[in-house]
Amino acid sequence: xxxxxxxxxxxxxxxxxxxxxxxxxxxxxxxxxxxxxxxxxxxxxxxxxxxxxxxxxxxxxxxxxxxxxxxxxxxxxxxxxxxxxxxxxxxxxxxxxxxxxxxxxxxxxxxxxxxxxxxxxxxxxxxxxxxxxxxxxxxxxxxxxxxxxxxxxxxxxxxxxxxxxxxxxxxxxxxxxxxxxxxxxxxxxxxxxxxxxxxxxxxxxxxxxxxxxxxxxxxxxxxxxxxxxxxxxxxxxxxxxxxxxxxxxxxxxxxxxxxxxxxxxxxxxxxxxxxxxxxxxxxxxxxxxxxxxxxxxxxxxxxxxxxxxxxxxxxxxxxxxxxxxxxxxxxxxxxxxxxxxxxxxxxxxxxxxxxxxxxxxxxxxxxxxxxxxxxxxxxxxxxxxxxxxxxxxxxxxxxxxxxxxxxxxxxxxxxxxxxxxxxxxxxxxxxxxxxxxxxxxxxx
Amino acid sequence: xxxxxxxxxxxxxxxxxxxxxxxxxxxxxxxxxxxxxxxxxxxxxxxxxxxxxxxxxxxxxxxxxxxxxxxxxxxxxxxxxxxxxxxxxxxxxxxxxxxxxxxxxxxxxxxxxxxxxxxxxxxxxxxxxxxxxxxxxxxxxxxxxxxxxxxxxxxxxxxxxxxxxxxxxxxxxxxxxxxxxxxxxxxxxxxxxxxxxxxxxxxxxxxxxxxxxxxxxxxxxxxxxxxxxxxxxxxxxxxxxxxxxxxxxxxxxxxxxxxxxxxxxxxxxxxxxxxxxxxxxxxxxxxxxxxxxxxxxxxxxxxxxxxxxxxxxxxxxxxxxxxxxxxxxxxxxxxxxxxxxxxxxxxxxxxxxxxxxxxxxxxxxxxxxxxxxxxxxxxxxxxxxxxxxxxxxxxxxxxxxxxxxxxxxxxxxxxxxxxxxxxxxxxxxxxxxxxxxxxxxxxxxxxxxxxxxxxxxxxxxxxxxx
Numbered sequence: 090x091x092x093x094x095x096x097x098x099x100x101x102x103x104x105x106x107x108x109x110x111x112x113x114x115x116x117x118x119x120x121x122x123x124x125x126x127x128x129x130x131x132x133x134x135x136x137x138x139x140x141x142x143x144x145x146x147x148x149x150x151x152x153x154x155x156x157x158x159x160x161x162x163x164x165x166x167x168x169x170x171x172x173x174x175x176x177x178x179x180x181x182x183x184x185x186x187x188x189x190x191x192x193x194x195x196x197x198x199x200x201x202x203x204x205x206x207x208x209x210x211x212x213x214x215x216x217x218x219x220x221x222x223x224x225x226x227x228x229x230x231x232x233x234x235x236x237x238x239x240x241x242x243x244x245x246x247x248x249x250x251x252x253x254x255x256x257x258x259x260x261x262x263x264x265x266x267x268x269x270x271x272x273x274x275x276x277x278x279x280x281x282x283x284x285x286x287x288x289x290x291x292x293x294x295x296x297x298x299x300x301x302x303x304x305x306x307x308x309x310x311x312x313x314x315x316x317x318x319x320x321x322x323x324x325x326x327x328x329x330x331x332x333x334x335x336x337x338x339x340x341x342x343x344x345x346x347x348x349x350x351x352x353x354x355x356x357x358x359x360x361x362x363x364x365x366x367x368x369x370x371x372x373x374x375x376x377x378x379x380x381x382x383x384x385x386x387x388x389x390x391x392x393x394x395x396x397x398x399x400x401x402x403x404x405x406x407x408x409x410x411x412x413x414x415x416x417x418x419x420x421x422x423x424x425x426x427x428x429x430x431x432x433x434x435x436x437x438x439x440x441x442x443x444x445x446x447x448x449x450x451x452x453x454x455x456x457x458x459x460x461x462x463x464x465x466x467x468x469x470x471x472x473x474x475x476x477x478x479x480x481x482x483x484x485x486x487x488x489x490x491x492x493x494x495x496x497x498x499x500x501x502x503x504x505x506x507x508x509x510x511x512x513x514x515x516x517x518x519x520x521x522x523x524x525x526x527x528x529x530x531x532x533x
Numbered sequence: 534x535x536x537x538x539x540x541x542x543x544x545x546x547x548x549x550x551x552x553x554x555x556x557x558x559x560x561x562x563x564x565x566x567x568x569x570x571x572x573x574x575x576x577x578x579x580x581x582x583x584x585x586x587x588x589x590x591x592x593x594x595x596x597x598x599x600x601x602x603x604x605x606x607x608x609x610x611x612x613x614x615x616x617x618x619x620x621x622x623x624x625x626x627x628x629x630x631x632x633x634x635x636x637x638x639x640x641x642x643x644x645x646x647x648x649x650x651x652x653x654x655x656x657x658x659x660x661x662x663x664x665x666x667x668x669x670x671x672x673x674x675x676x677x678x679x680x681x682x683x684x685x686x687x688x689x690x691x692x693x694x695x696x697x698x699x700x701x702x703x704x705x706x707x708x709x710x711x712x713x714x715x716x717x718x719x720x721x722x723x724x725x726x727x728x729x730x731x732x733x734x735x736x737x738x739x740x741x742x743x744x745x746x747x748x749x750x751x752x753x754x755x756x757x758x759x760x761x762x763x764x765x766x767x768x769x770x771x772x773x774x775x776x777x778x779x780x781x782x783x784x785x786x787x788x789x790x791x792x793x794x795x796x797x798x799x800x801x802x803x804x805x806x807x808x809x810x811x812x813x814x815x816x817x818x819x820x821x822x823x824x825x826x827x828x829x830x831x832x833x834x835x836x837x838x839x840x841x842x843x844x845x846x847x848x849x850x851x852x853x854x855x856x857x858x859x860x861x862x863x864x865x866x867x868x869x870x871x872x873x874x875x876x877x878x879x880x881x882x883x884x885x886x887x888x889x890x891x892x893x894x895x896x897x898x899x900x901x902x903x904x905x906x907x908x909x910x911x912x913x914x915x916x917x918x919x920x921x922x923x924x925x926x927x928x929x930x931x932x933x934x935x936x937x938x939x940x941x942x943x944x945x946x947x948x949x950x951x952x953x954x955x956x957x958x959x960x961x962x963x964x965x966x967x968x969x970x971x972x973x974x975x976x977x978x979x980x981x982x983x984x985x986x987x988x989x990x991x992x993x994x995x996x997x998x999x
Contacts, residue, residue: 106763114770118778129785136797143801167642169785185638189800193629193923194852196859197796199890200866202615204784205642207777215773223766323666326762327549330662338654339557345643346568356579357632386927387938425639441641452639 090246091254098258102224108262111220115270118216122207123274126162127281129169133157134283137173140189148476151177151469153491155186155458158449160290162278164297165206166450172197175462179470180403182463184414186455209274210444213301214437215337217270218308221263222329225312227322228255229527234322252527256313256520263305271298292498293447300447300508304440307512308333310519317523317530336435344432352424360417367409375402396477404470411463418459422452436512443508446501453496453504461493534689541697545663554659555705561651562709566716568646569607573721576602583619591954593911594944595623595921597631598903598957600896604724607713608736609882610645611889620897623921624911624944626904627849649882651709652740653875654776656702657747661768664698664751668993669761677998691752691993695986698748703741710737731964735885742978743878747772749985756993775873783870791865799855806851807924811844818939819930830937833930837939838919845920863890877977884971887962891970899959906955914947 102108137156146152154174161168172186172195188197205211229252232238241251275294278284286294312329319325355363368375382399385391432438445451468489475483545551580601587597599619606613617630644650668691671677680690714733718725751768758764788795818827818836827833867890870876883889908918925941968975 106760107766110763110766110770114766114773118773121778122782125782125785125789128789132788132795136795139801140797144804170638170642189797190803190855191800194855195796196630196856198615198633199859199863200784200788200796203612203644204866205644205777205781207781211777215777219769219773223762227762323670323761324549326765327662331549331553334557334655334658339561341641342643342646343564345640346564346646349637349640350568350571354637358583421637421639424637425641428640438641 091250091257094246094251094254095258095261098255099261102259102262107223108266111223112266112269115212115216115220115266116273118207119209119212119270119274120277122212123162123209123277126165126208127278127284130157130159130162131281131283133169133173136189140174144189148473149178151465153177153462153465155455158454159284159286160293160297160448161208161450162284163209163274163294164444164448164450165208165210166445166448167452167455168448168450169206170201171455177462177466177469179400179407179466179473181407182411182414182466184411184418186458209271210297210301210441210448212270212274213267213304214440217263217267217301217305218337218437219333220266221305221308222312222326222333224259224263225309226316226326226329228259228313229316229530230320230322230325233320233530248528248530249524252317252524256309256523259313260306260309263309264302267298267301267305271301289495289498293449293501296498296502297444297447300440300443300505303509303512303516304436306516307436307519310516310523314519314523314526317526337437340435341432341438344430344435344438345428347431348424348428352420352427354420354424355417360413363413364410367413368406371402371405375406378402393477397474400470400474400477407466411466418456422456425452433507433511436515439508439511443505446505449496454493457496458493461491465489465491534693537685537690537693538696538700541667541694542700545697545701548663550659550662551701551705554656554663554702555708557655558651558705558709559712561646561655562648562713563716565607565646565648565651566713569713570717570720573602573604573606573724576606580618588956591951593624593915593947593951595621596907596957598622598900601959603886603888603892605729605732605886605888607647607717608733609649609879609886609888610647611883611886611892613888613893614645616890616893620900622900622904622907624908624918625845625849625920626901626908627921628900628904629923648710648713648736648740649879652706652743653878656706656740656744657776657875658769658772659705660698660702660744660747661751661765661772663701664694664748665755665765665768666761667694667698667752668755668996669759669764670755672759672998673761681998687994688990691756691990695745695748695752695989698751699741699745702744702748706737706740706744728964732885732887732967735964735968736882739878739881739885739975739978742975742982743874746874746978746981746985749982749989753985753989753992756989756996776875779873780870780876780879783876784866786869787862787866790869791862793858793861793865796855796859799851799858802851803848806848807844810847811841812926814840814844815926815928815939822930822932827932830932830935833932833937834939837930838942841922841926841941842919845922848922849920860890860894871974871977874978874981877974877981881971881974881978884967884974885964887967895962896959899957903955903957910953910955911944911947914949914951915945917945919944 134157137154140152140154144152152174153176155172157173158168172188174189174191175183175186176191177183183192187193188195190196229238232241242248279286311332315325315329315332316322319328378395378399382391382395385395429438429442442451446453472483472486472489475486580599583597583599587599597619600617603613614636615633618633619631620628621631622628644654668677671680681687710733714725750771751764754764754767755761758767815837818833818840821827821836822833827836867876867880871880880889884891911918919942921944922941925943926939927941928939930937930939
């Protein structure tokens with residue numbers, strides 16, 4: 090029985106114009122956005138590889154580059170926006186990355202600000218979720234208004250089986266559309282020779298597709314619920330569209346606004362004062378050492394101890410300033426987390442956050458990069474000291490390795506459990522609500 | 534005609550869409566006003582403090598022209614949050630942008646809640662929701678046949694439907710704008726001066742022109758496709774395409790199509806330019822001493838200064854080329870995104886509000902102009918103008934057995950009276966200038982309206998109403 094209902098529902102959907110139009114639009118947008126993002130990735134990858142080869146560090150300036158993530162072709166996240174290079178010296182660790190032109194000069198912001206990502210994650214969050222609404226809004230209400238529901242139920246069809254059949258039929262169609270769109274995008278991505286996925290990336294990709302399926306299921310369960318409750322299809326479509334606009338467009342925005350106004354961030358001037366204050370205990374000594382050092386340079390003789398102390402103090406200053414920047418960074422993260430917590434009930438927000446994590450295109454990856462920059466800087470300071478104490482050892486010292494440790498998939502899952510649990514809960518809850526409502530429904 | 538409009542309007546006013554739009558409009562515009570009041574107060578205080586500090590310490594080494602926060606940020610924010618709030622300006626237009634300050638780069642990429650956003654995204658969607666059933670719905674119910682069997686012209690009927698859609702969008706819009714203005718007016722009455730009010734009125738007209746094209750689009754597809762749910766699906770696809778897809782992919786597309794070198798390609802030139810133009814010339818000084826070209830200590834020092842300065846000119850040119858390249862790329866992205874009426878509306882609104890990239894470029898132009906005055910002042914006080922450099926050198930040369938210590942020249946501080954220090958002031962373009970800047974965007978909006986209106990009417994006139 091159930092199978093017959095499911096089969097009938099699927100066939101019904103596949104024949105419908107709304108499905109064909111919806112799938113056509115989804116595919117067109119998925120292909121278009123993937124093509125554009127692959128080209129963007131190619132450009133960024135070429136620039137990155139060239140930079141590593143051509144813009145090498147010298148003894149003083151240490152240039153470190155942030156590679157573009159291959160999954161940014163599907164989940165762009167913040168990958169384009171977060172800058173691609175950072176230059177440290179033992180005098181300074183910049184607080185953020187910048188464009189290749191370097192801190193203070195780079196106008197990277199001009200090219201990226203104001204442009205949101207249109208990628209496969211966008212297709213799922215906006216286009217497919219909308220398609221889900223269109224598929225499900227009249228699943229029950231249409232049959233009721235056209236009178237077929239009465240006829241169907243006058244046969245020996247239990248209500249629970251009918252609803253389950255309807256649910257599964259539509260669900261298979263939605264999952265099919267997701268699979269088709271994902272495959273189309275994936276084939277496009279992999280058909281380019283410069284793109285290769287490592288095994289970890291395949292797992293992440295699967296996790297992302299799974300999460301997409303779950304997120305769409307939430308929208309589907311809500312749509313079905315409304316379709317059971319409201320008898321007129323046009324009204325149920327309107328209600329669902331309002332809910333969609335609220336969950337996807339308005340609510341995430343309000344979360345950001347609320348967080349920005351609930352927490353205050355210190356000004357740049359305040360940070361500068363904090364940095365000065367942190368170094369205050371050493372300032373007098375540094376001044377003295379600095380003077381002695383300059384005099385020594387002019388005379389042509391600087392003692393080892395003096396040179397060492399000079400570097401030590403500069404590095405101390407950079408380190409203390411870095412701590413202030415770190416503290417500020419933590420405040421930014423806290424504000425961001427608050428925004429996400431406020432709008433966390435929207436499946437779209439949870440989805441976005443987890444998708445970035447799986448794509449390694451979000452803040453978590455950026456913060457891993459910055460931690461590695463700090464570790465690198467510490468080693469660089471130690472090596473710079475060798476220049477004054479043991480020149481031979483300095484020359485022989487191997488280059489410091491800069492490798493950002495890759496987050497394991499397990500770690501990524503551990504950080505995103507809520508993005509699975511909450512949608513799973515909402516899906517079940519709305520399905521259960523729809524189910525009970527349908528059992529009690531007056532089908533006349 | 535009046536009767537039809539009235540009937541249509543009443544139909545809309547009773548609909549779910551209208552009620553939700555009105556509620557959303559009130560909430561969003563009120564939030565917009567409240568956020569602006571907080572933000573603007575803070576930005577303005579910071580700005581005045583910064584300017585006062587700069588004025589207190591006039592310096593011939595470095596000054597800081599600041600950009601005043603726009604009092605129309607609530608209307609069109611235009612990316613002002615991430616653009617520099619001022620420049621550190623040294624002699625010879627050596628400058629570096631100050632960080633914007635207020636933006637949290639870790640936040641999700643969510644557009645600012647300004648009037649442009651509310652209208653561009655939310656109102657346009659609701660115009661679609663109000664209009665998609667206009668023809669197809671009546672066809673489905675069979676009422677279109679009945680209506681047209683009365684002595685009512687098709688043109689009149691469609692015009693009435695159009696006017697009803699626009700009015701039912703305009704009512705919540707007006708309510709929202711007023712609430713936003715009331716909130717702003719209560720806390721910051723100075724913002725609502727006659728200049729700004731004129732801009733606001735013009736903005737309202739622009740918003741109506743933008744919403745009007747969505748009304749025509751809805752009517753067009755409503756007449757074209759007989760099933761309302763399909764009409765809505767197609768219209769929503771257009772909405773996604775116009776509001777998100779075209780504007781958001783234009784930046785990447787611009788990089789693909791632009792012949793302007795990328796940031797990396799410019800950055801790559803920086804090292805060799807400094808090496809070749811600056812350090813090599815400095816290194817040549819010792820050779821020239823040995824060849825007997827430089828005979829006195831003063832000649833050696835002057836040569837070092839000159840070599841350094843001339844080298845800097847090439848480096849500065851590279852920075853300028855880079856600036857121009859990045860601006861050109863951003864401008865190309867804008868041109869591409871103009872395929873979408875949503876972008877046309879956004880740019881027209883930015884032009885009217887004097888925010889956005891054009892305003893940022895204008896500020897940079899002001900800084901350039903001021904830089905000349907600043908250099909003249911330095912020349913008058915100090916006697917020579919030396920550009921600030923992000924790097925320095927310390928080397929030496931031997932002349933007739935005597936070691937000469939050579940240091941890179943630095944801008945010098947004038948220690949005398951600086952009460953005549955020139956103050957930086959921004960140019961304040963009028964609304965007419967703004968309209969002039971946004972002329973093509975406004976024209977674009979009108980063209981969209983004319984084309985879609987033409988199509989909607991011609992399709993409706995031929996549609997089979999049975």
